Amino acid sequence: CPLAKxxxxxxxxxxxxxxxxxxxxxxxxxxxxxxxPGGPLPGDTRTDQELIAAFAADLTDxxxxxxxxxxxxVNVASTEPAPGPDDTRLPASSLYAAAALRAGCSYAxxxxxxxxxxxxxxxxxxxxxxxxxxxxxxTGQTLLRSVLAPMFLQRALAVRAWSxx
Numbered sequence: 001c002p003l004a005k006x007x008x009x010x011x012x013x014x015x016x017x018x019x020x021x022x023x024x025x026x027x028x029x030x031x032x033x034x035x036x037p038g039g040p041l042p043g044d045t046r047t048d049q050e051l052i053a054a055f056a057a058d059l060t061d062x063x064x065x066x067x068x069x070x071x072x073x074v075n076v077a078s079t080e081p082a083p084g085p086d087d088t089r090l091p092a093s094s095l096y097a098a099a100a101l102r103a104g105c106s107y108a109x110x111x112x113x114x115x116x117x118x119x120x121x122x123x124x125x126x127x128x129x130x131x132x133x134x135x136x137x138x139t140g141q142t143l144l145r146s147v148l149a150p151m152f153l154q155r156a157l158a159v160r161a162w163s164x165x
Contacts, residue, residue, distance in 0.1 A: 003028040014160050034062065040092065048090045055099030063103070073100035074108045075115060075134075083114060094118050101128045110137040 007021035007028060021028070036058050039051055046054070063071045075093055083091050090098070093113035098121055100107040107130070109115035116125050116132055125132065152159050 003032050051095050052098045056102040059103035071105040073105045076110050079111050080113045106131040109134040112136040
């Protein structure tokens with residue numbers, strides 16, 4: 001879904017001020033043009049290393065096209081399930097985190113997903129020399145969604161806007 005449509009939906013829900021999506025539509029469209037397909041997608045036969053290389057190339061290309069002195073990758077994707085003991089592939093968050101380091105980008109994981117915290121990336125992280133941080137931004141969204149919002153409704157307090165996954 002295009003970012004402009006997402007922003008309009010947020011404005012319709014009272015999360016963003018009305019008029020803001022149209023005011024920043026050009027910037028949202030420009031951001032949409034930068035989004036790559038990503039992966040791994042169903043049926044994708046590339047190895048973890050091939051995916052990491054492709055994602056790193058996308059990051060490097062982005063930095064060069066925009067003449068950036070430094071790039072910081074921040075994971076704000078939906079939380080993924082923890083990898084199981086028999087999983088042989090890296091989770092998507094780890095693929096993107098490894099790609100960030102390979103591309104010379106700092107990395108911050110704002111989700112509880114695995115990211116860089118996997119034994120398969122321990123040596124890479126230790127050798128990278130790049131700033132990296134996080135494993136959950138502790139935004140309180142889970143608390144709000146599971147405890148506070150139902151409590152407000154139970155007490156007949158209106159919840160005027162809510163956005164989250």
